[in-house]
Amino acid sequence: MxxxxxxxxxxxxxxxxxxxxxxxxxxxxxxxIEVKPDAGNAGLILPAGFGALVAADTVGGARHIAVTKQGDLYVKLSRPRNGKSIIFLKDKDGDGKFEEKTGFAGYSGTGIAIKDGYLYASSNTEVFRYKLDGNERVVNTGVPEKIVTGLIDRRQHETKSLALDNDGNIYVNIGAFSNSCQIKDREKGSKGRENCPVLDSAGGIWQFRADKLNQQYSDGTRYATGLRNVVGLDWNQQNNTLFVMQHGRDMLNMFPEYNDKQSAELPAECMFMVKKGTNGGWPYIYYDPVQKKNILAPEYGGDGKKEGDPAFTQPVAAYPAHMAPNGLLFYTGTQFPAKYRNGAFIAFHGSWNRAPEPQAGYFVVFQPFKDGKPFGDWEVFADNFSGSKEATAAGGRSAQHRPCGLAQGPDGSLYVSDDSKGTIYRIVYRGK
Missing domain, CATH: 1.20.5 (Single alpha-helices involved in coiled-coils or other helix-helix interfaces)
Structure with missing residues (x-):
């Protein structure tokens, strides 16, 4: 018995x-009700065993996204649509499609995140937070608390992406309002400005308290510098460290040492593991993925071979040039196979300046990690957002969709936002 x-x-x-x-x-x-992929996986090309569906469509310029513990989604729009810039989506029947759509707030921007009972969101000059109830729905959409104000907006790399640690701090990207700190920005042969003054107020990551109201820009700490522009960033829970994806500089062919092909293929888009005091070296250097070195920028006397100052931080991973990494997410779920756990997904928004080479990006890649650091080669995970090769030909700017934000659902599925057509994709694992 x-x-x-x-x-x-x-x-x-x-x-x-x-x-x-x-x-x-x-x-x-x-x-x-079972979540089923759309026919043809919503047009995406995925590894075997994965499927995709369109969870929502035409929501607006969907930038970064945040998922609640209930599986609801907050979407930050690049600019207000019908007067609303944060969209709340709810799947009422569990079929994977969001039927309920409401909105609030009225400011442009990119950043959005959920942490410790609050929804955080940014405009191009401020950071706000909204109190959440037990289901992580905003309690009072009309009365956010203002966390930070007075951030600069010079209409170049102006969006403010966000990440939060486990010690009550919020990290804000302040992008450089310059390509390479030239005396005359983006002008052929113009030299770089000595002791680049842009770095005093931009070109780095600033740290603020997440629970302190009405902080001014001057109240923040310049946590890292020498980072031209960071749109994708995430806090790695495995090693308790901030990781960021830098948009590399453009137009090396403004200088005679570089031809158009080199300008299309350099420099790398780089992942940095960021600690307090990290200096990525912009604008004085760039990372060459072929030579695997930091190379002195031509604005500061470089010729494509001279190495940069060794004091500058080396990236921990490098990717092809001009692909615009706009989203970074460390995957901690268990729905996907074990190889994906604690690795990084990166959303590459897609290029505009790789001519005469074909434009590149418009996909989500997976970067394996081991012990909190990149380990092994990256691989394309979700492709064909652009819709066709013709859309990404040299000079082509007609991609149908451009991936931007990433978020992990409570079931371990992966959400991808598209800021071109306003599509929200959901990627699920169906097994072999």
Whole structure:
């Protein structure tokens, strides 16, 4: 009797585990409706075993996104649509499609994040937070608390992306209002400004308290510098460190040492592991992925071979030039196969300046990690957002969709936003 009972308990336990895994994998709602990929995986090309569906469409210029523990989605729009710039999406029946859509706020921007009972969002000059209820819905959409004000907006790299650590700090990107700190920005042969003054107020990551109201720009700490522009950033829980994706500089062919092909293929888009005091070296250097070195920028006497100051931080990973990494997410879920756990997904928005080479990007890649650092080669995970090769030909700017934001659902599925057509994709694992 005892043996029979023990076996029954074991079988029941195993059945519960299997059911739990199945439910998480298929993201079934309480009603039992299964989340199914769209026909043709919504146009995306994915690894075997994965599927995709359009969870929402035409929501506006969908930049960064944040998922609640209930599976609802907050979307930050690049600019208000019908007077609303934060869109709340809810899947009422659990089929993977968001039926409810409401909005609030009225400011442009990119950054949005959920942490410790608050929704954080940024305009191009300020950072706000909204109190959340137990279901992580905003309590009072019309009365946000102002965390930071007075951030610069010079109409170049003006968006303010956000990340939060586990110690009550919020990190804000302040992009450089310059390509390479030339005396005359983007002018052929113009030299770089000595002791680049842009770095005094931009070109880095600033740290503020997440729980302190009405902080001025001057109240923040310049946590890292020498980063031209960071749109994608995330806090790595495995090693408790900030990671960022830098947009590399443009137009090396403004100088005779570089031809058009070199200008299209240099410099790398770089991932940095950021600690307090990190200096990525912009505008004085750029990272050459072929030579695997920091190279002195031509504005400061470089010729394509001279190495940069060794004091500048080396990137921890490098990717092809001019692909615009706009989203970074460390995957901590269990729905996807084990190889993806604690690795990084990166959304590459797509290029505009790789001519005469074909434009590149318009995909989401996966970067394996080990012990909190990149380990092994990156791989394309979700492709064909652009819709066709013709859309990304040399000089082409007709990509149908451009991935921007990334978020992980409570079931472990992956959400990808598109700021071109306003599509929200959901990627799920269906098994082999």
């Amino acid at each position: 005892k043996t029979t009972l023990s076996r029954s308990i074991m079988i029941a336990g195993a059945t519960a585990v299997i059911f739990s895994m199945y439910a998480a994998r298929n993201a079934a709602a309480p009603s039992g």
